[in-house]
Amino acid sequence: MTKEEALQLLQKHNQEHVLAYFDSLTEEEQKELLTQIKAVDWDVIESAKSEEENKRGEIAPLGAVEIKEIEARREEFVEEGLKYIREGKVGAILLAGGMGTRLGFDQPKGTYPIGETRDLSIFECLINNLLEVTDMAEAYVPLYIMTSEKNHEATVKFFEDKNYFGYPESDVHFFIQDMAPAVDYNGKLLLEEKGRLATSPNGNGGWFTSLHKSGLLDDVHNRGVEWLNIFAVDNVLQRIADPAFIGATVLSGKESGSKVVRKAAPEERVGVLCSEDGRPSIVEYYEMSDEMANLRDDEGELMYRFGVILNYLFRVDRLEDIMANHMHVHVVEKKIPFINEKGELVKPEEPNGYKFETLILDMINMMESNLPYEVVREKEFAPVKNLHGTDSVDSARELLKANGVEL
Numbered sequence: 001m002t003k004e005e006a007l008q009l010l011q012k013h014n015q016e017h018v019l020a021y022f023d024s025l026t027e028e029e030q031k032e033l034l035t036q037i038k039a040v041d042w043d044v045i046e047s048a049k050s051e052e053e054n055k056r057g058e059i060a061p062l063g064a065v066e067i068k069e070i071e072a073r074r075e076e077f078v079e080e081g082l083k084y085i086r087e088g089k090v091g092a093i094l095l096a097g098g099m100g101t102r103l104g105f106d107q108p109k110g111t112y113p114i115g116e117t118r119d120l121s122i123f124e125c126l127i128n129n130l131l132e133v134t135d136m137a138e139a140y141v142p143l144y145i146m147t148s149e150k151n152h153e154a155t156v157k158f159f160e161d162k163n164y165f166g167y168p169e170s171d172v173h174f175f176i177q178d179m180a181p182a183v184d185y186n187g188k189l190l191l192e193e194k195g196r197l198a199t200s201p202n203g204n205g206g207w208f209t210s211l212h213k214s215g216l217l218d219d220v221h222n223r224g225v226e227w228l229n230i231f232a233v234d235n236v237l238q239r240i241a242d243p244a245f246i247g248a249t250v251l252s253g254k255e256s257g258s259k260v261v262r263k264a265a266p267e268e269r270v271g272v273l274c275s276e277d278g279r280p281s282i283v284e285y286y287e288m289s290d291e292m293a294n295l296r297d298d299e300g301e302l303m304y305r306f307g308v309i310l311n312y313l314f315r316v317d318r319l320e321d322i323m324a325n326h327m328h329v330h331v332v333e334k335k336i337p338f339i340n341e342k343g344e345l346v347k348p349e350e351p352n353g354y355k356f357e358t359l360i361l362d363m364i365n366m367m368e369s370n371l372p373y374e375v376v377r378e379k380e381f382a383p384v385k386n387l388h389g390t391d392s393v394d395s396a397r398e399l400l401k402a403n404g405v406e407l
């Protein structure tokens with residue numbers, strides 16, 4: 001794209017301020033800025049101007065396969081799950097493209113040293129958990145790791161330096177997720193440098209499209225992978241490619257599965273699995289009225305009692321069916337460093353604009369069916385979002401120790 005073409009495009013969208021410093025840039029910087037401008041998804045930017053639409057359908061509770069039933073059928077589930085793993089039908093996707101801003105750690109979150117007396121990172125915890133399964137199955141599960149432009153190099157280098165923590169290198173693949181530009185409250189694109197649009201990873205909902213764009217979907221096909229287990233980087237107790245979860249989901253005949261935990265209290269801030277107009281769906285905690293959150297059944301149990309923990313199973317063929325579907329864009333207010341009219345870098349103390357994200361939880365509603373699968377919170381859910389307090393390094397360390405992990 002030439003400068004003139006960029007200018008025309010920008011004028012059409014009232015964004016020509018982006019070229020304010022163009023003539024002072026080096027040739028290389030000019031080229032990079034033009035590439036960025038060409039890649040802007042204008043539909044997404046426009047969504048900041050309209051009020052975020054969120055018309056929900058008819059919401060109803062969705063039953064889960066609960067711990068008691070899982071225990072009674074564990075052997076059957078595990079056997080089925082192991083069969084799928086041994087036949088090479090299961091792959092795993094580690095979502096590690098987030099910025100981890102709440103943790104305030106300037107390296108990829110997975111490299112965070114969670115060990116106290118020994119060298120143990122979040123990534124190593126996760127690979128150890130996966131190795132427990134692959135040792136049992138005596139077969140490896142291909143692991144696809146999604147990074148972002150911001151943390152890709154550091155992530156790959158960390159795995160290389162640590163010899164993939166004993167996992168076979170040939171079964172680990174990395175792919176980079178897309179970035180989305182950020183805008184100020186007037187919908188104007190922000191520059192983070194004179195020759196660079198302010199961008200951030202576009203949320204965890206684009207993982208399948210990014211996997212496809214990277215060419216790795218071919219690897220999924222070539223290996224005959226039929227199910228993908230997607231999980232977040234920050235839950236150090238995460239069970240990956242859990243045979244019982246795989247077996248239960250496959251045997252249920254559903255197209256997808258979600259690990260869930262019983263809500264600790266009605267007001268707990270987790271997304272809850274439900275049915276919406278007869279399809280599976282997730283209602284975020286802030287979308288729930290008090291009345292809805294407190295509804296109880298005849299046995300006194302919360303009607304909406306199962307919270308998601310970002311560990312899902314999806315059938316690959318169904319993911320391909322929905323790949324072209326439009327995903328809901330979430331507009332998030334953030335503090336975005338930017339270059340002002342004087343050409344100075346400003347690091348705002350308060351939110352000053354919007355970022356755009358699609359979320360994996362919206363994929364659940366694109367599936368015809370989903371199996372909520374209950375797990376024991378204390379054994380499988382130790383998210384690291386903050387340094388201290390709730391969902392923190394401190395709470396995750398306690399939970400790791402309670403589960404016999406030496407720190």
Ligand code: UTP
Nearest residue numbers: 095096097098099100101102201203204232233
């Ligand atoms: P979070 O919602 O906790 O976001 O991500 P985050 O960016 O990691 O952390 P904060 O909000 O800035 O503190 C949940 C999971 O989704 C991944 C994260 O890496 C994490 O595993 N994720 C999130 C992505 O892979 N890409 C994204 O763009 C956002």
